[in-house]
Amino acid sequence: MAENTSDAGLTFLAAGLQQFAERFIEGLHVRYLAWLAAPAEFETFRASFAQVSTSGFAMASQILLIVAIVAVPLVIGGRRIRIGTGTAWSRLLLSATVAVIALAIGFVAARLLASQGLPVQTLQLWVTSTVAGWVVLIALHWLLLQQQPPEARLRRNRLTKFVRDLSLAILWAVAGLSLVASLRLWGAGAGMIDLWGTVVVTLPTLLLSTGAIWRHRRTLAGTVAGPRPRAFWRGSFARCWPAIVIGFILFIVVNAQVARTMGVALPGGAVAMTALIVIATPHLDAMIWDWAQRGLNSPNISTAAAAWRQTARFTVLIAVIASLGALWAAPLAVGFGIDLRHVALDAFKVALIGMFTAFCWNLIGTSIERVSRADRIAAAAGSTMTSSRLGTLVPLFGSIGKSLIVVFAFLSILVTVGVNVWPLITGLSFFGLAISFGTQALVKDVVSGMFFLIDDAFRYGEYIETTGAKGTVEKISLRSVSLRGSRGPIATVPYGQMGKVQNFSRDWVIDKIALRVSMDTDVELVRKIFKKIGEQISADPELNQNLLEPFKSQGSTEVEDGTLIVKAKFMAKPGTQFLIRKAAMKAILQAFRENGIRAVPKPFTGEVDPNA
Incomplete structure (x- = not known):
């Protein structure tokens, strides 16, 4: 039964693929015949100009003139926007004002250049497309260049080259779409429109855009990656982003051509908006992330x-x-x-x-x-x-x-x-x-932890000792505390198992040094040596900033195994006593050698085996 179902599914799939291939081949043949009819349609298209008392050359000249007229305020306004130092909202308002002024100038000029009817509609179409293309270029410039910090000069130079190459593709696409819309407006044939739209608009735009993205793929990846430090997934996504964009553009173009070949109408506006949203979103997210990080810092x-x-x-x-x-x-x-x-x-x-x-x-x-x-x-x-x-x-x-x-x-x-x-x-x-x-033990851990934290028994970075573990506090959670030992291992201790907590990093620490010397040592000389060492340590800025009480002698308070025990001590900030002790021991050993004071090792008091 399962094999019959599988065979039926494969048969249905094969039939669907065959039907698709037949429709696609038939559509290619229809498009090919339509392209062959394009020259005849072009002659009919030229004849349509005579019906409104104009010519193709005159219409093209008027289009070039109207584009130049509209471009003047757009270029001046764009330069003002790029060099401006105002806020983002002021630049947005200035951009909208420039666009409205350019549209008004263009519509007035279109009325003055042509009479009513198709010529005026054509000129208004080119005015609108010119302003729309300028808006897209300003948005591209703002999205990629405007938010770059001034110190990132190298990245800004690379992005400038990328924006320049991509702007060429955008301008070509806008001009091509305007040309195709003009052909439709003047009643050009379907074959002529398809030929111009595919050969003159789609293919060059595809080559220009994908070429710009591939040449500047590292620069494009850097804009999506955002500031450092960044997550691993974001860096990996940024490295793949240029290939994703190229693949997405190719998918849209191929899908549109297949739909056109098979006679299926695609929602062009929805496809264009989807492409714009998908491609712009990672760049906008990286820009907002950088803006948010600057605000955080x-x-x-x-x-x-x-x-x-x-x-x-x-x-x-x-x-x-x-x-x-x-x-x-x-x-x-x-x-x-x-x-x-x-x-x-x-x-x-x-x-x-x-x-x-x-x-x-x-x-x-x-x-x-x-x-x-x-x-x-x-x-x-x-x-x-x-x-x-x-x-x-x-x-x-x-x-x-x-x-x-x-x-x-x-x-x-x-x-x-x-x-x-x-x-x-x-x-x-x-x-x-x-x-x-x-889980009474879990409740006990949580409640005990609350009281430990209320009592301020330990903090992050402090060195503590508790039941069965000691180390630096590295993590505090609701249930336990993690201590990192001096050799690297981490011990996780539940609060409920913590008894007495001994904190070695709070307020101050006293470090004592005990040395064995011979019985005939001059104790007064040792005291003077320790005093001099204390003055040397206090004179060292690096050591003195952590010293709370100076290094000083405690004299000789006991005799053990025929040797004198001389002691010294100092008070320091927690965690810094080891550096001070190291400097003190080095100075003590050097002073003992210079003054002939001999340190005596602890006598061996164990029993010796007579048979050894």
């Missing part, structure tokens, strides 16, 4: 403003999804009889919830990042690697806050789409109660 930008910059990326994502849905999903929904008003309203509510959730998420993340950065700067200025109490608690509370935000957002979305969430909340409550009874 700038002390002049408030936390809320920096969080909004981060949220702008999510806003762009929602806009992209909404645009693609309006272009493709909306017609399908209408075809299936779905009421778009309710769907659009629910989608709008979900989008608002998502944007508010993203803003709260980024607000917490920005606050954590700024507190952590200020804490690191303060720690570096204080020559210590430990974190403040705020720097320790904020990341933990931030994780809790983000989790609550996600839960509330999920429940809000369910309520928006008409789902009754109270049974779900009740079920989760009983489930959580059952889990709490079954």
Whole structure:
């Protein structure tokens, strides 16, 4: 039975492919015949100019003149926009003003150059296409060049060359589409329009655009990769992006040609907008990401403003999804009889919830990042690697806050789409109660951790010792603390198993040095040597900044195994005593050699085997 079903499926697939091939070959033949008829259609097209008392040469001259007239304010305005130092909104307003002025000048000039009818419509078409092409070029310049920092001169030079090459392809495409639209306006034949659209517009535009992208593929990848540091997936995506763009363009061109050959009408506007959205979105995202990172690093930008910059990326994502849905999903929904008003309203509510959730998420993340950065700067200025109490608690509370935000957002979305969430909340409550009874150790760990953090027993970067482990605090979670030992291994200790916590990195530390010398050593001389060493250490700026009490002698307080025990001590900041101790020991050994003081090793007191 399964084999029969498989054979039937293969037969159906083969029949479909054969039918497609036959229709495609038939369409190619029809297009070929239409192209052969293009010369005759061209003669008919030339004759159409005589009906409105003009000629093809005169019409072409008027088109060139009207394009030149419109180009003058566009060039002047574009130069003013490029060299301007205003805000993005002021440049956008200036661009809109220049476009409106150019359109007005062009329409007035079209009225003056030609009489009513097809000549005026043709000139107005070229005025509109010229302004539209200028808008696309300004958007391309702003998207790739305007947001580059001034110090990135090399990248800006490379991007300038890429924009120049890509602008040539865009101008060719705009001029070609305007020419094809003019042919349709004057009633040219289908074969002539197809021939010009394919040979004069599509193929050259394809070669120019793909050639520009391939020549500047590294530059294009750099614009999508964004500033460093970047995620691994983003770097990999950026390296593949030029090939993706070329493949996407080839797919659109091939799909359009196949559809034309088979006589299937494609929504040209939807395809063009989809291509523009898909290609521009990664560049826009990288630009907003760079803008958001600058806001995050700038002390002049408030936390809320920096969080909004981060949220702008999510806003762009929602806009992209909404645009693609309006272009493709909306017609399908209408075809299936779905009421778009309710769907659009629910989608709008979900989008608002998502944007508010993203803003709260980024607000917490920005606050954590700024507190952590200020804490690191303060720690570096204080020559210590430990974190403040705020720097320790904020990341933990931030994780809790983000989790609550996600839960509330999920429940809000369910309520928006008409789902009754109270049974779900009740079920989760009983489930959580059952889990709490079954995981009493986990509850103990969480509660114990809360009290440890409230007591400020340890912070990030501090060296502590607790039951069964000691090391530097590297991670603090809800359930446990991770300690990295001096040799590298990490020990994860649940809070519930932590007894006494001994913190070696809080406030200050006293380091004592004990040395054995012979019984005939001059103790007063040793005291003077230690005092001189203490003065030398205090005179060293690198050591003195971490010294809280000077290095000084404690005299000789005991005799052990026929040797004198001389001691010294100093007080330093936690974690810096090892460097001071190293310098002190080096100075002590050198001073003992110079003054003839002999350090005595600890006598061996073990029993010796007489038979050994």
